[in-house]
Amino acid sequence: MKLKRAFYTKDVLTVASELLGKVLVKNERGKMFSGRIVELEAYDGRTDKAAHTYGGKTKRNEVMFNEGGYLYVYLSYGVHYCCNVVTGTEGTGTAILIRAVEPLEGVERMIMNRFGKKKLSEKEMYHLTSGPGKVCKAFGITKGHSGVDLTGDKIYLMDSVLKKDEKIAVSKRIGITKSAHLPWRYFIKNNPYLSRK
DNA sequence: CCACGGATTGGCT
DNA sequence: GCCAATCCGTGGA
Numbered sequence: 466m467k468l469k470r471a472f473y474t475k476d477v478l479t480v481a482s483e484l485l486g487k488v489l490v491k492n493e494r495g496k497m498f499s500g501r502i503v504e505l506e507a508y509d510g511r512t513d514k515a516a517h518t519y520g521g522k523t524k525r526n527e528v529m530f531n532e533g534g535y536l537y538v539y540l541s542y543g544v545h546y547c548c549n550v551v552t553g554t555e556g557t558g559t560a561i562l563i564r565a566v567e568p569l570e571g572v573e574r575m576i577m578n579r580f581g582k583k584k585l586s587e588k589e590m591y592h593l594t595s596g597p598g599k600v601c602k603a604f605g606i607t608k609g610h611s612g613v614d615l616t617g618d619k620i621y622l623m624d625s626v627l628k629k630d631e632k633i634a635v636s637k638r639i640g641i642t643k644s645a646h647l648p649w650r651y652f653i654k655n656n657p658y659l660s661r662k
Numbered sequence: 663c664c665a666c667g668g669a670t671t672g673g674c675t
Numbered sequence: 676g677c678c679a680a681t682c683c684g685t686g687g688a
């Protein structure tokens with residue numbers, strides 16, 4: 466089942482806690498890419514100085530002010546794209562950064578997008594999508610996908626539940642200096658595809 | 663107008 | 676462990 470609008474329009478921390486284990490899917494003219502979300506971070510422009518929306522609406526962040534269920538993509542350090550799931554009601558300015566997934570479909574295409582070859586060692590496979598920039602590179606997600614409606618059929622999320630032995634853990638967010646104390650990074654404990662342990 | 667810094671990554675010391 | 680790559684929004688002159 467594809468996740469519907471109502472899943473996304475809830476409060477950002479509620480959606481964040483429900484988003485782990487869901488499957489990110491990209492259908493690129495029939496070429497499928499998919500992966501289970503194993504790590505994410507919440508950003509809330511109303512209170513959180515690290516959020517892109519903290520200073521109000523700009524051309525870059527306007528998608529993040531949409532109602533929930535849209536994709537917000539930005540360029541990090543001028544080098545890497547990172548993708549976010551917009552949450553909440555219109556005008557809220559909240560989103561969830563997808564930091565790592567466990568690859569499912571389209572693995573060979575992901576390896577090609579990331580490394581320009583077809584095979585990786587077993588060890589290298591754990592680094593295929595273990596970071597926000599890596600996920601976008603592997604899936605072929607760029608700035609042109611910012612604003613895509615996640616209730617459409619190009620990029621969307623499928624419902625799925627955590628495995629019986631999987632537990633959610635929470636920590637501080639990675640790589641930020643402002644509002645760094647907030648415990649808004651959620652991840653599946655001991656999952657081998659995390660960006661960090 | 664210019665300087666600065668950032669939700670990252672991979673390669674080199 | 677350290678650092679360059681490289682775009683763009685923000686803030687100060």
